[in-house]
Amino acid sequence: MRNYKRSPLMEERLAANRQRILDAARTLVARGGLREAQIGAVAAEAGLSSGAIYRYFPSKAELFVDVLTEAVRQEIEILDAIAAGPGTATQRLTLAVESFVRRALRGPNLAYAFIAEPAEAEVDAARIRCRMMFGDVFKRLLKEGIAAGEFPAQNVDASAACIVGAYTEALVGPIAPATRSTRSQDRLIESVRDFCVRAVGVSAPITPTARTRKSAAKG
């Protein structure tokens, strides 16, 4: 028995286990935050023993960096698609913020829980990188809008960070927990979206169903 080789079936099962661990971790974080997502709990949720986790991930920190990375990658893809899509920069910015906030509120998407929550240094570092990635999407959008004359000149680094900060706070801060009904969620989404759009200096405020109106007179 020199040459041990995993059968394709086994290979698959292992990959499935790994994914189940990631999913379990994600679920627990979405449910109760990183605080609740202990190795034991993750293992139980995944239907494995705590020891088994360490066959798949070298440490708790690395596990959660992976969870975070995966969750954020999905979000970034969506944001990127919107940013690269059709329409004016204003329209795309509007859509990007709205879509992010809506998805976050819907949960258990948890990218948002991750952006905001604390953890061991290693995970923390990954979180900062992720916030930066989100910021970069907006930064690009801002540059385009400024070039197109839609937005006034501004410090795009700062504005991008402010946008990320603004909707994060609105999502995980004191406001969100009180926001339960679909009705009030919609209101929150609109409010945050409009806040961000105004913040980058769009002169004609956007109304619920946004369309470009070059000729719009301002009050």
Place this chain on the structure above:
Amino acid sequence: MRNYKRSPLMEERLAANRQRILDAARTLVARGGLREAQIGAVAAEAGLSSGAIYRYFPSKAELFVDVLTEAVRQEIEILDAIAAGPGTATQRLTLAVESFVRRALRGPNLAYAFIAEPAEAEVDAARIRCRMMFGDVFKRLLKEGIAAGEFPAQNVDASAACIVGAYTEALVGPIAPATRSTRSQDRLIESVRDFCVRAVGVSAPITPTARTRKSAAKG
């Protein structure tokens, strides 16, 4: 020896110790975040033994709730003074954001480190309350501005939260660490300030030395 009474001198020394503990904790947090501020370190910094801490505070959590509360109270006082002061709502908002960001960047004021950092549930709860207190100051300002016709109607709860989130992110997020020179700090302060002012819907953007200009034409 039935009726033991502390001499005034002793009373004073105890109060001084208590304050020294609070200061030590504050210093350590400002220096290395909550992560570094362990009971042992706080005790050493205060020139006491770890056991002594527990003569003054029932637990680490309560100690840090007190530290946080004290730090935030100072900030709120300043913000409140600005909010209640003279000038249009726009001017006061401008000044409030600018002043907060400037003070935070100056450090070791650490109110900001506290707003953003994680901790045990108890401290976390206090942090949320504090963010709400900051939000409330802006909320009032927004209401006034709307009443005065300076800002368009908007969800003041959401906008206030967004403002707090925006400058917090700009301060503790990815941007701030790179911001070292006074020059670039000034730029950051201006950028964040302008972002927030535009965000609430002031039609005429504010320039470094702000003045109201009703008639400003747009490009």
Place this chain on the structure above:
DNA sequence: CATATTTGTGAAGCACAATTCACTTTTTGA
């Protein structure tokens, strides 16, 4: 000054949760 009371000390105790490891079960290859 003698004694009760409070304050200060810091090593020991404790709780909690990550990680390891001796062992069992399962899979693989002959």
Place this chain on the structure above:
DNA sequence: TCAAAAAGTGAATTGTGCTTCACAAATATG
């Protein structure tokens, strides 16, 4: 079917840092 290899188990180990506590030092009272 059997032995080597790998995967899985979960109780024991470990590390970390808050909290306690038996004792010492200081302070107050008679």
